[in-house]
Each structure stands twice: as C-alpha cells, then as structure tokens.
Amino acid sequence: MIEVKNVTKKYGSFVAVEDISFSINDGEVVGFLGPNGAGKSTTMNIITGYIEQTEGSVIVNGFDTVKKAKKAKQEIGYMPEGVPLYADLTVKEFVTYMAELRKVDKKLKKEKVQNVLKETGLDTMQNKLIKNLSRGQKQRVSLAGTLVGDPKVIILDEPTVGLDPKQITEIRSLIKNLGKKHTVILSSHILSEVSQICDRVIIINKGKIVAEDTPDNLEKKVSNKNIIYVTVEDTENKVDTVAKNIEGIKSIKLIKENEDKTKQYEVSGEDGINLNKIIFSEFAKENITIFEMKKPEATLEDAFMKIIKEGGDK
Amino acid sequence: MGAVIKKELRNYFLSPIGYIVIGIFLIAFSSFFYLTTIYESSADLTYLFYYTALYGLMFITPLLTMWTFAGERKTGTDQLILTAPVGMLGVVIAKFIAALILIIIPVIFTLMYFGILCFFEVPNIPIYLTSMLGFILLSMTYISFGVLASSLTESPIIAGILTFAFVFAATWIPLLVESLSGLSLMDKFTSFLYGQIDIANVILFLSVTILCILITMIVMQRRKSIK
Incomplete structure (x- = not known):
C-alpha cells in the first residue's frame, strides 16, 4: 500500500x-x-x-x-x-x-x-x-x-x-x-x-x-448534462421553431445536414426533464419524422478537459 | 557497491576512455622511463612517477572522472541508481574505486620497467614500492577531486575542466607561490620517492580523499531536495 x-x-x-x-x-x-x-x-x-x-x-x-x-x-x-x-x-x-x-x-x-x-x-x-x-x-x-x-x-x-x-x-x-x-x-x-x-x-x-x-x-x-442528439427529416425547417416552443428545452443547435436530407440537432434540456419522451411526442404531433435519437457518449477525454478547465477557471 | 564497480569498469572498457587513460599513462611512463633512466644511465625509477604525477595526472584525472556523475545525469541513468535500494555513500565509493583501478592497472605495468632495469642493475626495491604507494595515494586524492567536480554539474565537459583546475591548482600553485608551499601535495608525495612512508602524509592524502568523497555524497543527497 x-x-x-x-x-x-x-x-x-x-x-x-x-x-x-x-x-x-x-x-x-x-x-x-x-x-x-x-x-x-x-x-x-x-x-x-x-x-x-x-x-x-x-x-x-x-x-x-x-x-x-x-x-x-x-x-x-x-x-x-x-x-x-x-x-x-x-x-x-x-x-x-x-x-x-x-x-x-x-x-x-x-x-x-x-x-x-x-x-x-x-x-x-x-x-x-x-x-x-x-x-x-x-x-x-x-x-x-x-x-x-x-x-x-x-x-x-x-x-x-x-x-x-x-x-x-x-x-x-x-x-x-x-x-x-x-x-x-x-x-x-x-x-x-x-x-x-x-x-x-x-x-x-x-x-x-x-x-x-x-x-x-x-x-x-461529464455525461450528466441533459443533452440528446436527434436526427430528423425536416424539409419544412420546422424543428427549430417547434423545439423552442417546447417547455423544458433550453437550446437546439444544428450539428450537420446529411446527404439523405436529414439533419442532426443537439438538443439541450433542463435537468430532470425526460428529453427523449418530450421530443418523441412533440415532434410526432408536428409530423417531423425522427430517424435517430442518442445520448452523447462522454469519454475520459471529456472528463479530463472539463476537470482541467474547471480547475483553471478557479 | 560491487555491481556499480563492475558496471563502471565495463563502461570504461566498452568506451575508448579506459584504453585512452591506460594508453596515456603508458606513453608518459615510457617517455619518462627513457628520459630519466635509460638516457641518464640511471637505475632510479622514482622520476618516472614524479614526472607522470607532475605532468600526467592533471590531464588523466579529468578524463577518468568527468563522466562519473555528470555523465549519468546527462543521460538520465542517475535515476536508475538513485531509485535503487543502494546507499549514496556506496555509489560514490564504487565510482571512486572503479576510477582508482584504472590508475592502478598502468602502475602495475611499471613492473615491466623494473624488469628491464634488472638486466643492468637491480633498482632499490623499497624506494620503488614507496614511490608506487605515494603515486597511488596522490592519484586517490586527485580522483576524489574529480568525482566531486563531476557531482557538481551535469556537463561532463565542465566537470573535466573543473577537475583540471582543481588538480592544476593543487599541483602547481604551491610550487609556484612560495607562501603556499606548505600546502603542496607534490611535496608530500616527494617524501615517498625517498623511500619514506610518513604517516602524517598518508593521513593527509587519505583525509583529503575521504573529505571529498563525503562532500560528494552530501552534494548528491542535497540534489535530491533541490532537484
């Protein structure tokens, strides 16, 4: 020891x-x-x-x-x-x-x-x-x-x-x-x-x-932030407006546009909100087809960077 | 300690240093043998030791000791020794002994000149032996200067220059400055060339050597807290 x-x-x-x-x-x-x-x-x-x-x-x-x-x-x-x-x-x-x-x-x-x-x-x-x-x-x-x-x-x-x-x-x-x-x-x-x-x-x-x-x-x-990546078919560009009107969603950010015309967004919600459930039901109401929903995988690298940054900010 | 002595000796002979040191000694011994005995038709071997000590040791000692600690620090291998379960004093003594062995080897070779002279006239054996002893004691003191100098820096070149300066000062300054003649190590060494083993001189050489070894150990220990 x-x-x-x-x-x-x-x-x-x-x-x-x-x-x-x-x-x-x-x-x-x-x-x-x-x-x-x-x-x-x-x-x-x-x-x-x-x-x-x-x-x-x-x-x-x-x-x-x-x-x-x-x-x-x-x-x-x-x-x-x-x-x-x-x-x-x-x-x-x-x-x-x-x-x-x-x-x-x-x-x-x-x-x-x-x-x-x-x-x-x-x-x-x-x-x-x-x-x-x-x-x-x-x-x-x-x-x-x-x-x-x-x-x-x-x-x-x-x-x-x-x-x-x-x-x-x-x-x-x-x-x-x-x-x-x-x-x-x-x-x-x-x-x-x-x-x-x-x-x-x-x-x-x-x-x-x-x-x-x-x-x-x-x-x-570091993975305890309430963030979700969602890939949708959004030909009418409704996602941004729809998401902003949903209670509990803090921000939405376009990550990339795919070749098959789908788009990937990063959606950040308030703590304690079940983002999967809200997005699934609200997007369905607006006829936005969801292709994929996933939580970001935190790596040790993320943890390291966050901890070092926090240490540096102190 | 044995492991460090063996490794040091192996290193001397795996690099050119060991051969260069023994080569320089043999050239010096042979030249002074020719000039002071053959040329002068004398059976006195003491001058051979005297002139090698006067002119040879100040060049040979730096070559021999410059790498002892400075080289290890330069290559980072000091970390291997300093993190091993060995005492610092043991390491310093081991390095000192390895360097001393490299001087004792050519001193033993002087038996060859003794043998050659025996064909003409048997030299005075006690004087030959006390001269050898004096030469080894003087060399021990100079090596301890060199080992100390090597512990003070991580540059072998600077360690070599420092050793040269130490040995030059110890050899020549008391010879040139009359007021300092009492400090002359060469004077103390000369008494051995007359066949005398003055205990006071033996103690002087040994105490200076031990003092330098202890200071080296303190320097190395101190490095651990300032490193």
Missing part, C-alpha cells in the same frame, strides 16, 4: 506539488493524468525517492521513503520517462546490472533475469547491444529492468511515449498483465490508454489533485 500524506514540493518560491494526499491499495492499477508541468512526474519521483519532498510523507508498504529509504526503494520498480539506459551494454548485461542493484539473491539472479527477459519478450535479443535496438525494444528493456527482483510496486512514467501503434499495444498488454501481480502506478497523456488499463485515475493540475475516481465514474460526471 502507498500512502501519500500532505506532500508539498517547492523549488524556491515555485510550488510544484501542493499538499497532495492519496493512497493506493495493493494490486490496484492507478493512472496519473494531467497536463504538462502539472506535477505528475514530480509526484512519481517523490514516491520513488529520486527527489525529496519539502513537506509531508510517503509510506510505501510501511516504509517511509525518507526515513527508511533503502527498504522503501526495495519495494519499488521504477521506469523513468525517456527510458534512460546504458547504450553500450547488452540487454542481458543491463538487466543483470539492475538485478544486482536491486540486490537479487546471487543464486537466483540468472533465473530471475531469464524469467523477466521472457516475460518482456526480450529473450531472443538478450545478447544485442541496447544501442542497436528500436525505441519499442528499448522501452521493453527498461521495463525488464524495472521488473527484475519482483518489486511489489511498479511505477511507470509515460511508458508508451514515442512508440508506434503496434509497440503501444504490446506495452499496454504487458502493463495489463503486471496489474495481476503488482501495484501499478502509471502516468500518461493518452487518456484512452488510462481508461483501458487503470482501475482508478488521479488527475493532477497545477500541483493539486483535482479529481480522483474510476474512469467510468469520471466519464459519468
């Missing part, structure tokens, strides 16, 4: 992270979201012990990252952003070095290195020099270095940045599997990735936590 309590990080007068608190349970996969410079990497770096917080504390599986730094670090495997690697080492040499740094038992070292190389699909290229690998392969080498020694907590900073779609799929499926055995924290700019992989999302903006929930709940929070 990870407990971040009232953590603040200051650089002179600049506050990078301000009084953030959250906890992550064993086996959870948690995503950090936020615009550039929001404080995601700073928070991750504080948890890993790479940098020290100005105030507050971080407890990883019972060990304070400042007072019991070595023990806390033993619990964590960290894959930094930009995959820093020793280019002149071979894949196997690098993973072995990471195993030695993580104090893996000498007798088990060979076996653990081979297991992790297999798990990350690097066993066939273990004798290749890292500098000769593709970006995706380097990402996997970095992940292998993170996993060796079976740390209970895995922290991944932007694990799919710079990869092509095939490599992204590969890394995502690897991360998904990690969630079965480890507590995983990852930061990403790709919201679909977070919503696919993570059980919970923490959104950070301007150094503060602005939202914390499951991806589904965050999506629901």
Whole structure:
C-alpha cells in the first residue's frame, strides 16, 4: 500500500506539488493524468525517492521513503520517462546490472533475469547491444529492468511515449498483465490508454489533485448534462421553431445536414426533464419524422478537459 | 557497491576512455622511463612517477572522472541508481574505486620497467614500492577531486575542466607561490620517492580523499531536495 500524506514540493518560491494526499491499495492499477508541468512526474519521483519532498510523507508498504529509504526503494520498480539506459551494454548485461542493484539473491539472479527477459519478450535479443535496438525494444528493456527482483510496486512514467501503434499495444498488454501481480502506478497523456488499463485515475493540475475516481465514474460526471442528439427529416425547417416552443428545452443547435436530407440537432434540456419522451411526442404531433435519437457518449477525454478547465477557471 | 564497480569498469572498457587513460599513462611512463633512466644511465625509477604525477595526472584525472556523475545525469541513468535500494555513500565509493583501478592497472605495468632495469642493475626495491604507494595515494586524492567536480554539474565537459583546475591548482600553485608551499601535495608525495612512508602524509592524502568523497555524497543527497 502507498500512502501519500500532505506532500508539498517547492523549488524556491515555485510550488510544484501542493499538499497532495492519496493512497493506493495493493494490486490496484492507478493512472496519473494531467497536463504538462502539472506535477505528475514530480509526484512519481517523490514516491520513488529520486527527489525529496519539502513537506509531508510517503509510506510505501510501511516504509517511509525518507526515513527508511533503502527498504522503501526495495519495494519499488521504477521506469523513468525517456527510458534512460546504458547504450553500450547488452540487454542481458543491463538487466543483470539492475538485478544486482536491486540486490537479487546471487543464486537466483540468472533465473530471475531469464524469467523477466521472457516475460518482456526480450529473450531472443538478450545478447544485442541496447544501442542497436528500436525505441519499442528499448522501452521493453527498461521495463525488464524495472521488473527484475519482483518489486511489489511498479511505477511507470509515460511508458508508451514515442512508440508506434503496434509497440503501444504490446506495452499496454504487458502493463495489463503486471496489474495481476503488482501495484501499478502509471502516468500518461493518452487518456484512452488510462481508461483501458487503470482501475482508478488521479488527475493532477497545477500541483493539486483535482479529481480522483474510476474512469467510468469520471466519464459519468461529464455525461450528466441533459443533452440528446436527434436526427430528423425536416424539409419544412420546422424543428427549430417547434423545439423552442417546447417547455423544458433550453437550446437546439444544428450539428450537420446529411446527404439523405436529414439533419442532426443537439438538443439541450433542463435537468430532470425526460428529453427523449418530450421530443418523441412533440415532434410526432408536428409530423417531423425522427430517424435517430442518442445520448452523447462522454469519454475520459471529456472528463479530463472539463476537470482541467474547471480547475483553471478557479 | 560491487555491481556499480563492475558496471563502471565495463563502461570504461566498452568506451575508448579506459584504453585512452591506460594508453596515456603508458606513453608518459615510457617517455619518462627513457628520459630519466635509460638516457641518464640511471637505475632510479622514482622520476618516472614524479614526472607522470607532475605532468600526467592533471590531464588523466579529468578524463577518468568527468563522466562519473555528470555523465549519468546527462543521460538520465542517475535515476536508475538513485531509485535503487543502494546507499549514496556506496555509489560514490564504487565510482571512486572503479576510477582508482584504472590508475592502478598502468602502475602495475611499471613492473615491466623494473624488469628491464634488472638486466643492468637491480633498482632499490623499497624506494620503488614507496614511490608506487605515494603515486597511488596522490592519484586517490586527485580522483576524489574529480568525482566531486563531476557531482557538481551535469556537463561532463565542465566537470573535466573543473577537475583540471582543481588538480592544476593543487599541483602547481604551491610550487609556484612560495607562501603556499606548505600546502603542496607534490611535496608530500616527494617524501615517498625517498623511500619514506610518513604517516602524517598518508593521513593527509587519505583525509583529503575521504573529505571529498563525503562532500560528494552530501552534494548528491542535497540534489535530491533541490532537484
């Protein structure tokens, strides 16, 4: 379990992270979201012990990252952003070095290195020099270095940045599997990735936590507006006038005109009004044929944009 | 600590630095061997160490230590070490030891000159051994300057220039400015060339080395809070 309590990080007068608190349970996969410079990497770096917080504390599986730094670090495997690697080492040499740094038992070292190389699909290229690998392969080498020694907590900073779609799929499926055995924290700019992989999302903006929930709940929070998209046959251009005279409808907006002469409108109603029912009955009275009615699907991206905007407006 | 020493040594020999450092040493040792023993028909090997320390170490030490911390920070690999369950003091000492090994290797090669001289006249063995010891102690101090300089910046070039400046100042300023001659590390080293192991000098070299290593550790720890 990870407990971040009232953590603040200051650089002179600049506050990078301000009084953030959250906890992550064993086996959870948690995503950090936020615009550039929001404080995601700073928070991750504080948890890993790479940098020290100005105030507050971080407890990883019972060990304070400042007072019991070595023990806390033993619990964590960290894959930094930009995959820093020793280019002149071979894949196997690098993973072995990471195993030695993580104090893996000498007798088990060979076996653990081979297991992790297999798990990350690097066993066939273990004798290749890292500098000769593709970006995706380097990402996997970095992940292998993170996993060796079976740390209970895995922290991944932007694990799919710079990869092509095939490599992204590969890394995502690897991360998904990690969630079965480890507590995983990852930061990403790709919201679909977070919503696919993570059980919970923490959104950070301007150094503060602005939202914390499951991806589904965050999506629901933005989809609670009473909006409906309706596609109609409206040759007499009656919809606009008719809709405006219906009680409970706040606004109607033409979205597009289709090739089959149908039109799609966005209708916004007051809260608590059953828009489907009203539109269906009132449009029928005016002989407006309805082809389709649908609620807009909110995505995590919508939720993110809304939360960040609200945070910015404050 | 062993893992970091092994990795550092591997890095030295996977890049040209290890070979360049040993090459420069061998060129310096061989040149001074020729000029001070063969050419002078002398069986005294002490000058070989003296002139290499005077002219060689200020160029070799920056090459050897400029990458130790500055290079790691430049490439971001310091994150791998600083987030691993290893102590900062252990990391600093490991990097120091790896650099020192690279100096000890060519010093061992000087046995070759000792062997050559044996064909003509057996050199004074105790003086040869104390000279080696003095040279290694002086090198340790200079390496600790270099490791400290490397922790102060993320540019290996700046780290190299700083080390050169440290070593140049420590070697030459006390020789050129009479009022500072008491601080001369070269003077302390010279006593070893006469076959003397002055405990005060040994303690001086070791304490300066330990002090620099501790300051390096503090600098690295401090970086964590200002990073």
